[in-house]
Amino acid sequence: MLAEDLRPTPTPSPLAPYDAVMLASFGGPDGPADVLPFLRNVTAGKGIPDERLAEVAEHYHHFGGASPIxxxxxxxxxxxxxxxxxxxxxxxxxxxxRNWTPYTVDALRAAHADGARRVVALVTSAYASYSGCRQYREDFWSSLEDLGTELGLAPGEQPLVLDKVRPYFNDPGFVQGNVDAVVEAWQDLPADARLVFVTHSVPTTMEAASGACGPSYSEQHLDVAATVAASAAVRLGHTVEWELTYCSRSGPPSQPWLEPDVNDHLARLHEEGVGSVVIAPIGFVSDHMEVVYDLDTEAMETAAELGMTAVRAATVGTREVFVRGLVDLLVERAAEARALDAGEVPAEPVTTGWLPARPSACRPGCCRRQDGVDSGRPAACSEDPHA
Incomplete structure (x- = not known):
């Protein structure tokens, strides 16, 4: 027997077949000079004049022109x-x-140069919708094409395989991180305080399209909110009354968006005699601009004007339970890829709440519409990128 035969067989990586992970996010300006170019990227193709963008830019300039994201x-x-x-x-x-440096193509270029040929993407949006899922996948597709062109590949030939982790709104780590944040925020408030969940509003047409292949955007949030409130009530030892609200509405007044706005809802609670609230931003994974301006600035000002006590619960950020959950999701996606590569049926995803998991490879037609208009762009990480 040769000495080489006595060597232990290497243990396969739990992330095989992936040889790199890509953290995919929205992006934000790094300083005042970046703000307007960044907003032009975000609104490209929508015909929004610079005068309107300058108004939004003030949100960033309020914090020195740099996004915390x-x-x-x-x-x-x-x-x-x-x-x-x-x-x-x-x-x-x-x-x-998607919208600022380092761009998606920069990340894929770096992974490819390092030898990666199959990459798994983790998006910093927990929910499925056009802006939270498909728009990222469209960006993945165009970035892969751009990189292929740089490398001199033939048209249609892509430089690497890119898969993604499923939308993880009902992942136990994400939900538990939000439960912990709500309980921490409630510590000095009375039992009859109201729990106000907040997420980013979207046009009602985008909401409708998000439900074509599974629970809609609002249904996903309602499931998370109900699960978080129920778990928080057990920990706090009293019932928890809650509502789901929205922030960051944009677009013309004639276009319907999801409501109620968090500020309008605070006013209604004040009229009902509610004196204390916990504002829980379950629609966001970190304290970026919609949180620090729309909630920490505008909503807190509204609460103060109404004479209400308001405490903003933390986002999941880098909480240990959330990060562990994200890595669990990466391992889950790798196991799914191995099973599919072997022609086997993958194991059922681990979820919490009442809704099923959304698929990792999005179905044709999933979340296709943006403000009611089909983008017409192919999307990576899909069963059919052109459908």
Whole structure:
């Protein structure tokens, strides 16, 4: 027997077949000079004049012209790397944005140069909708095409395989992180305080399209809200009354968006005699602009004007339970890929709440509409990218 035959067989990585992870996010300006170009990227093709963008830019200039999302993504990437190392998983984690540097193509270029040929993407949006899922997948497709062109590949030939983790609104780590945040925020409030969940509003046409292949955007949030409120009530030892509200509405007044607005809802609660509220931003994974301006600035000002006591619950950010859950999702997606590659049926995803898991590879027609108009762009990580 040769000495080589006595060597132990290497244990396959729990992330095989993936050789890199991409953290995919929205992006944000790094300084005052970036704000208007960034907003032009965000609104490209919508015909919004610079005069209107200048009004939105003031939200960023209120905080020195830099979005907090970039630092938070760096922190989340480092936390993911740390949890992967703790589990003995040695893969690089690259970071790319849809709307600002580093762009998605920058992240894919770095992964490809490092030798990666199959990458799994983790999006910093927990919910399925056009803006929260398909728009990222459209960006993945165009970024893969751009990188292929750079590398001199033939048209239609892509430089690597890119899969993604399923929308994770009902992942136990995400939900538990929100439960912990609500309980912490409630510590100095009376039992009859009201729990006000908040997420980003979307046009009602986008809401309708999000339900074509599973629970809709609002239904996903209602499921998370009900689960978080029920768990928080057990921990707090009293009943918890709650409502789901929305923030960050944009677009013309004639276009219907999901309601109620959080500020309008606070006014209604005040009329009902509610004196204290916990504002829980379950629609966001970190404290980016919609949280620090729309909630920490505008909603808190509304509450103060009404004479209400308001405490804003933290986002899940880099909480250990959330980061562990994200790595669990990466491992789950890798196991699914291995099963499918072998022609086997993947294991059922682990979820909490009452709704089923959304699929990892999106079905044709899933979340296709933006403000009621078909984008017409192919999307990666789909059963049929052109459907």
């Amino acid at each position: 970039n630092g938070q993504n760096i922190a989340l990437r480092e936390a993911l790397e740390g949890e992967l190392r703790r589990r003995g998983i040695d893969v690089p984690v690259v970071w790319g944005n």
